[in-house]
Amino acid sequence: MAKIRVPGFQFAGVACGIKKSKKKDLALIFSDRPATAAAIFTTNRVKAAPVLVGMKRIRRGMVQAIVINSGNANACTGSKGVQDAEAMCRQVAFRLGVDPKLVFPSSTGLIGMPLPMSKVRGGIEKATALLSPQSFSQAAEAILTTDRFSKVSSTWCNIGGQRVVVVGMAKGAGMVAPRMATMLAYILTDAAVQSRCLQRLLSRAANETFNCITVDGDSSTNDTVLFLANGVAGNRVIALGSKEEQVLFEVAKKVMKDLALKLVKDGEGATKLVEIRVERSRSVADAKKIAYAVANSLLVKTAFFGADPNLGRIMAAIGYAGVRIEPSKIGVSFDRVHAVRNGIVLNANERKASRVLRRPSFKVCINLGQGKESASVWTSDLSYEYVRINSAYRT
Amino acid sequence: MAKIRVPGFQFAGVACGIKKSKKKDLALIFSDRPATAAAIFTTNRVKAAPVLVGMKRIRRGMVQAIVINSGNANACTGSKGVQDAEAMCRQVAFRLGVDPKLVFPSSTGLIGMPLPMSKVRGGIEKATALLSPQSFSQAAEAILTTDRFSKVSSTWCNIGGQRVVVVGMAKGAGMVAPRMATMLAYILTDAAVQSRCLQRLLSRAANETFNCITVDGDSSTNDTVLFLANGVAGNRVIALGSKEEQVLFEVAKKVMKDLALKLVKDGEGATKLVEIRVERSRSVADAKKIAYAVANSLLVKTAFFGADPNLGRIMAAIGYAGVRIEPSKIGVSFDRVHAVRNGIVLNANERKASRVLRRPSFKVCINLGQGKESASVWTSDLSYEYVRINSAYRT
Numbered sequence: 050m051a052k053i054r055v056p057g058f059q060f061a062g063v064a065c066g067i068k069k070s071k072k073k074d075l076a077l078i079f080s081d082r083p084a085t086a087a088a089i090f091t092t093n094r095v096k097a098a099p100v101l102v103g104m105k106r107i108r109r110g111m112v113q114a115i116v117i118n119s120g121n122a123n124a125c126t127g128s129k130g131v132q133d134a135e136a137m138c139r140q141v142a143f144r145l146g147v148d149p150k151l152v153f154p155s156s157t158g159l160i161g162m163p164l165p166m167s168k169v170r171g172g173i174e175k176a177t178a179l180l181s182p183q184s185f186s187q188a189a190e191a192i193l194t195t196d197r198f199s200k201v202s203s204t205w206c207n208i209g210g211q212r213v214v215v216v217g218m219a220k221g222a223g224m225v226a227p228r229m230a231t232m233l234a235y236i237l238t239d240a241a242v243q244s245r246c247l248q249r250l251l252s253r254a255a256n257e258t259f260n261c262i263t264v265d266g267d268s269s270t271n272d273t274v275l276f277l278a279n280g281v282a283g284n285r286v287i288a289l290g291s292k293e294e295q296v297l298f299e300v301a302k303k304v305m306k307d308l309a310l311k312l313v314k315d316g317e318g319a320t321k322l323v324e325i326r327v328e329r330s331r332s333v334a335d336a337k338k339i340a341y342a343v344a345n346s347l348l349v350k351t352a353f354f355g356a357d358p359n360l361g362r363i364m365a366a367i368g369y370a371g372v373r374i375e376p377s378k379i380g381v382s383f384d385r386v387h388a389v390r391n392g393i394v395l396n397a398n399e400r401k402a403s404r405v406l407r408r409p410s411f412k413v414c415i416n417l418g419q420g421k422e423s424a425s426v427w428t429s430d431l432s433y434e435y436v437r438i439n440s441a442y443r444t
Numbered sequence: 445m446a447k448i449r450v451p452g453f454q455f456a457g458v459a460c461g462i463k464k465s466k467k468k469d470l471a472l473i474f475s476d477r478p479a480t481a482a483a484i485f486t487t488n489r490v491k492a493a494p495v496l497v498g499m500k501r502i503r504r505g506m507v508q509a510i511v512i513n514s515g516n517a518n519a520c521t522g523s524k525g526v527q528d529a530e531a532m533c534r535q536v537a538f539r540l541g542v543d544p545k546l547v548f549p550s551s552t553g554l555i556g557m558p559l560p561m562s563k564v565r566g567g568i569e570k571a572t573a574l575l576s577p578q579s580f581s582q583a584a585e586a587i588l589t590t591d592r593f594s595k596v597s598s599t600w601c602n603i604g605g606q607r608v609v610v611v612g613m614a615k616g617a618g619m620v621a622p623r624m625a626t627m628l629a630y631i632l633t634d635a636a637v638q639s640r641c642l643q644r645l646l647s648r649a650a651n652e653t654f655n656c657i658t659v660d661g662d663s664s665t666n667d668t669v670l671f672l673a674n675g676v677a678g679n680r681v682i683a684l685g686s687k688e689e690q691v692l693f694e695v696a697k698k699v700m701k702d703l704a705l706k707l708v709k710d711g712e713g714a715t716k717l718v719e720i721r722v723e724r725s726r727s728v729a730d731a732k733k734i735a736y737a738v739a740n741s742l743l744v745k746t747a748f749f750g751a752d753p754n755l756g757r758i759m760a761a762i763g764y765a766g767v768r769i770e771p772s773k774i775g776v777s778f779d780r781v782h783a784v785r786n787g788i789v790l791n792a793n794e795r796k797a798s799r800v801l802r803r804p805s806f807k808v809c810i811n812l813g814q815g816k817e818s819a820s821v822w823t824s825d826l827s828y829e830y831v832r833i834n835s836a837y838r839t
Binding site for chain 1: 487488489490491517519520521522554555556557664665742743746747749750752754755756757759760762763764767768769771772784786787788789791826827828830831832834835
């Protein structure tokens with residue numbers, strides 16, 4: 050695979066000893082010029098220190114550097130945690146000669162432990178010295194915790210005759226390993242984009258991608274999706290409501306969906322990627338509620354793991370989702386195999402359904418027979434491995 | 445242990461072949477005279493046929509017999525299912541010489557399969573012939589599915605100088621085994637109670653007992669709690685708002701709490717019984733929301749299984765419960781060991797905390813530092829065994 054590059058951005062990923070495994074644990078992303086920035090943060094009321102600092106940064110709408118450490122979430126660490134996150138930014142700013150207010154911090158890893166600042170300082174020194182346009186994959190590796198593989202994605206499009214690149218990296222779906230908590234994603238483009246336009250674009254795309262996945266239903270203290278647009282491509286600045294906004298939205302969504310599905314595939318202990326699609330619902334919100342109830346049901350997820358087409362559990366989850374439904378109108382199918390019609394389980398098709406559930410990836414389609422709206426949520430199965438990973442006391 | 449008896453009630457529990465295991469699968473509870481009846485049903489919008497019939501029955505406020513089959517939930521079976529539930533009632537009524545409208549049906553087991561009515565008919569015939577005041581435990585056994593043990597409880601009190609007995613039996617917490625869905629409970633007393641008083645008493649007591657437990661957060665299509673009061677004790681009928689209502693409420697709550705905790709202890713794969721107590725909350729509703737978020741978090745439950753005092757996961761669950769909290773005011777303790785103070789994790793106490801988590805039963809106390817209200821929820825841990833039970837395809 051060719052190296053991922055995006056004009057005007059440099060990267061570094063180094064190991065500085067925060068992780069006992071000696072794996073890479075500090076990443077740096079640097080734009081040659083201040084970039085328009087938009088972000089989405091965890092809705093959790095317990096927010097990690099870097100999230101609190103990041104929320105302040107994003108108000109100005111400009112970011113030039115991102116510093117991310119893995120192995121320690123800097124969460125539940127009180128005011129000391131905020132000071133540490135600020136100190137990380139100051140050091141990066143000093144080394145790169147930029148305003149500290151243009152440096153955005155992220156952390157992921159153990160919750161409730163103070164950041165080992167001398168190690169972090171060593172890492173920042175090393176990383177700033179190694180910055181290179183070619184080191185995207187090193188940075189993508191350094192943000193991982195217990196992920197089994199790096200999640201990266203890249204694409205391009207034409208905007209006003211100008212070639213524009215959109216790339217992304219992400220880590221960890223749900224709250225990942227013992228005390229490792231976070232979904233982080235960084236989307237970068239060389240397009241020039243108006244600040245408000247970038248935020249709307251990110252929110253819309255996240256709504257159809259990162260906000261449609263679940264591994265264990267736990268939302269973390271550190272979740273952050275950051276989108277930077279540095280304008281190096283030289284296109285006319287993309288404005289709110291323009292045709293170009295829609296073009297960039299589509300490619301950004303493509304990158305984000307690619308990353309989101311990779312997050313689910315790498316969900317803890319996941320052996321299957323399952324799309325829960327709800328159709329003919331009265332509203333998109335209703336469809337999403339039902340899709341999430343099914344996607345988060347432990348009983349449904351363990352049945353997926355066992356390739357058991359357990360319609361009773363799916364019907365029960367539809368029933369407790371809190372949406373006004375008409376049980377006798379419901380149809381359910383697995384890929385193309387019909388399993389429920391008019392609310393009644395079709396036992397004759399059970400073997401065929403079970404064969405679908407043995408596939409590494411399949412779609413559960415729920416037809417409510419009510420309205421015209423639909424929505425999808427992507428989930429994983431629940432395996433022994435999930436319990437093993439999450440019950441193992443860290444040593 | 446002495447046999448459980450309650451004046452004026454007879455019982456039977458037989459095997460009629462609904463379960464392949466040949467275990468008991470049909471229970472009958474019969475009151476010598478029509479009893480005042482109150483009930484609570486699943487809030488799931490997909491309701492099993494016997495629940496639909498039971499809801500109709502309870503409107504009249506009187507029940508004389510309960511017929512329960514296990515091994516088949518008679519859910520997602522369409523109008524045929526309702527006809528079958530009605531037919532069960534009619535047969536019991538005919539054999540016992542009572543009005544079919546006084547017979548209340550329940551089912552628990554596989555969802556989506558038609559009831560094997562010839563077997564059910566054989567079972568009813570056998571059970572009606574075996575009715576006896578001494579067969580409480582046989583009936584309690586016949587309502588089980590994959591429960592590891594019977595859940596029964598019994599107590600008594602004085603009401604106006606009259607000794608009054610309250611007993612109960614229950615099965616299966618959450619949605620129990622593959623396609624086995626249901627929490628069923630039957631509370632019986634020989635006290636005479638006004639109909640509206642009995643319903644209020646049941647609702648209040650369930651709110652503090654059955655509605656405070658969770659195993660996997662999945663609510664079933666068949667959940668039913670039924671309370672019968674046959675008045676054989678001869679006390680003055682207990683009226684709404686009387687002193688006697690409070691006395692009966694306390695003993696009924698005791699029986700129901702005893703059953704509720706047994707349900708959690710016997711939760712699928714459970715190795716621990718954990719009380720999640722939330723204190724100093726602004727409202728009881730807020731306290732319950734937070735307690736449930738913590739009690740249902742897969743990450744918290746797997747950490748309990750591994751005896752990992754993972755405060756990050758608990759803090760994260762508190763944060764996403766949807767309640768306005770002040771993270772810096774939160775305290776968390778395990779039994780008497782303080783683990784979080786002012787929102788900051790006390791790493792020094794980690795070993796002590798881990799020792800608490802190795803106990804078969806312990807309390808997690810979350811102090812929000814906001815108001816004066818509190819609430820408890822009881823939960824189990826999440827083990828390999830849960831995944832094994834629920835992923836195994838029934839053969």
